[in-house]
Amino acid sequence: MEHDKNFVVGIFDDEDVLVHAVENVREKGLRIHEVYSPFPVHGLDEALGYRRTRLPIAAFMFGLTGTCLALFTQIWMLGYDWPMDIGGKNHASLPPFIPVTFEFTVLLSAFGMVITFLIVSNMKPYGWPRQFDLRSTDDKHVMAVDLADNKLSKEEISRMLKDQGASEVNEKNF
Amino acid sequence: MQVTSSIREPLVTGGKTVRDVSEDISRQVEGKPTNLWWIAISVSVVLFLLGAYCFWMLLWNGVGVWGLNKTVGWAWDITNFVWWVGIGHAGTLISAILLLFRQRWRMSINRAAEAMTIFAVICAASFPLAHMGRLWIGPIWSLPLPNTFGSLWVNFNSPLLWDVFAISTYFSVSLLFWYMGLIPDFAVIRDRAVRKGHPLRAMIYNALSFGWSGGAKTWMRYESVALILAGLSTPLVLSVHTIVSMDFATSLIPGWHTTIFPPYFVSGAIFSGFAMVLTLLLVTRKLFKLEDYITIYHIELMNIIIIITGSIVGIAYITEFFIAWYGQVPAEQYEFINRATGPYWWAYWSMMTCNVISPQLFWFKKIRTNLVSTFIISIIVNIGMWFERFVIIVISLHRDFLPSSWSMFHPTMYDVGQYIFTFGLFFTAFLLFAKFFPMINMAEVKSIVKSTSEKKH
Structure with missing residues (x-):
């Protein structure tokens, strides 16, 4: 582990709430590390501004x-x-x-x-992936925000995610 | 927040939530197998071992242990080969063609159907491999590898060689497609194992899932891969049975030398494949309590495909007969009259009854939504499709060009044994799959739970 990485992790229950939340927080200038979902969510890649895969x-x-x-x-x-x-x-x-x-x-x-x-996609049959919340393969959508990417404080980001409909907001350090 | 459509029936019943889906499908992987499962796998393994003995005797003594003779050089082996390959086609149709057509009802049956495809193709491949006799060199000689005879290369003009490429490509691409679908679901089992404190299980399923994390970027790429694999598999599956039919159609034997074969074989393949999917799923949905995911509506839709493909097959039989008369080739005319009235008339009429008449019963909604009648008809169709291949292969061969070489085919216990071997192999593999792999594509079903699940009352 080269250095500590601190993340704010927002948990969303519903995919529609999630997509709107992603659109809104990105408009407000928040930089999202990645969103983890149990199933492909329609429109999430556009909301996150990903380029089409080649x-x-x-x-x-x-x-x-x-x-x-x-x-x-x-x-x-x-x-x-x-x-x-x-x-x-x-x-x-x-x-x-x-x-x-x-x-x-x-x-x-x-x-x-x-x-x-x-x-x-850096997928291989050995080594563990970085997991922000184990429920992200079950029924929750998990939005991870890297503190190093953003100027806002931990509390401000937490409040922003809560306002956008996150059912809970946690912290995760790697 | 759930939406219920008033014009479409729900694809998932019982008011399931996303959570319930992981719970219900992971249960059979995590829990101990039921007694019924143990009984089923014991029977399958016994069949497998009985068949393996016959297979061993064939390898030890040579192909002479089968009932083949100079006139009927192809019989049960190729019949069974074509039958199994055909069965495999339904899996690819469900997972690839229905994906391209955006049919969401495929989602809860595609996993099991694809597994069926893979095991059926393995069973199919065992017949040409056995027929080569010397299993230790046959497969090598069928590949274009440098050798000490020149190099004397394989003959790329031969449909039998096309078959080698078609079947092996079909097998590997189907395996790839199936495995890609399994990756996110293995991750579900892994994360549940971590939470419940099963480190070994977590490790195994993590390796199986290639360390899947489910990030939005990975999902985007994953969906693109799935779509392209579907696009590649669709012409692939059509090509496989086309090439299988060319094994016959490019020859000059009356009864084989027809241009109708490729579409006729492909529709027959899908027809028999859906029958096998139904036979299997009706049992597994009961065995593993999946009634809420594989609903009567799913079964009805599959039965409708059986009516369509069964009718195409029926038209093909009649067309074949008509063209034999219309074409005015005496050998061809004799061949078709011989099919219906010759010494193998019983095989021909079994085929006609099972394949042309029995699926027409599904026009009645009561019959196509009834589990018992569906199960019975699906087995009848499987039998009929076996007879179809037997009729095409054995009846066309047994009356040779010279009446002095006319002959009949009598299977020996080794012919029967090799067939039993594949049944044992197929059911053993399928039961192991049902125990250790998630039977239903959780990720896909979860994505439709919100829009097509039945509301809790």
Whole structure:
């Protein structure tokens, strides 16, 4: 632990109250560290001002790699490396290569995207994530505010969250 | 604050809150298994071991232990293979295609249906693997790997090789999709374990959940991944049974050489898959007390899909027959007359009765909302779809081009045993899944509880 980090943690019961609260406190200049929810909340990413994820681009690039790799391999193997006469057909004709090309595209695209997702989200099967409140996977929405990010005092932030409908406000230090 | 729609039936009954969802679904993971579960898994393991003996005898002695002969070179093995692969299709349809169509009723059944897909594909794969005989080299030779014969590469023009790629991709992508869905739910179990003081369980489920924290940014990325995986799985699932059907359709055997096969196989697959989902879910919802999440409304909607796909299958049967007559190819005409009136007439008419007539009963609301009748019809459909594959494969083969090589197929105990093996494997895997993994996608159900849960009275 390099240094102590102090957070104010607001607990919200309802997702609609939460989204409004996020919009309002951000308007007032509060900087939110992150909001943790038990399920994806519609409109929360916009309220927090997150940029759209670029994972679809990653998926497309991986897919394209798969397409090229599969086509190249098939044409090279059957057309050049060891051409075989199968029923007098062309050595390297495109139509029979499409199914394998398609499957390989899907395979690389899916796995590439998911591995990218795990890396950018810093998810791995070892080590514990930083948890502000264990109820955030059960039924509560948890808004974490880093004191170092904000000029306001602890009490002012607590009051602001309470005013916006937080059912309780706690402190958490790491 | 809950809203009840007056035109749609609630998807979650019993006035559940978000909290209740974690409580109800985590209960079977955290608690001790019931006696019924023990009985069920004992029976499954016994079936599995009986079948494993037959599988072992096949590996030891070779494919000759099956009832195959020179004329009927494909029989139960490929019938069972196609049957199991088809069953898998419903899981992907529910999780991927219904996600793209924004059908929210998929949410409480997709987890179990996807698990069914994965186990069904494993069962399916065991048949071509067994049919290769030498399990220790067969799978390696079916991949384009450098070898000492040249390298002599695999034949990319062959539908059987397409199948290798299609089935393995389908399996791995389905597994990925299923696992992605499980990640947030493993985190629920982990955090409950921390709060209740089970450190070992917390550690295991933390590893399984990849340290999920549920931040808004992660959720945003996660939803994007889920949507793209659904978009990838949709053409994938259609391609899988298309390619399976091409194993037959690209050959010149009368009865197989038809262009109708891909759509006909895909709809048949979804038809049989939904029947299996219903068979399984009707039992599990009782066993694990999930009646509030898998409601009669869910069952009715699935039955409607069975009517649709069953009718498509019925039209395909009739079209096949018509085209055989209209096409004026004598061998093709003989083949279809032989199906209906030849020595295997009983298989053909079982198929027609089970697949074409029985699902039409679901037009009656009383029948499609009744648990007992749904259960019975779902099993009848499963049987019918097995006969469909048997009819296509064995009847087309047993009358060879030369009458001197005409033959019949008689299964041996090893044919039957291999089939039993897959049943044992399937139910054992499914019961273990039901015990250790959350059976219902909690995160998704929680997101709809507020809008579609029934109000507490």
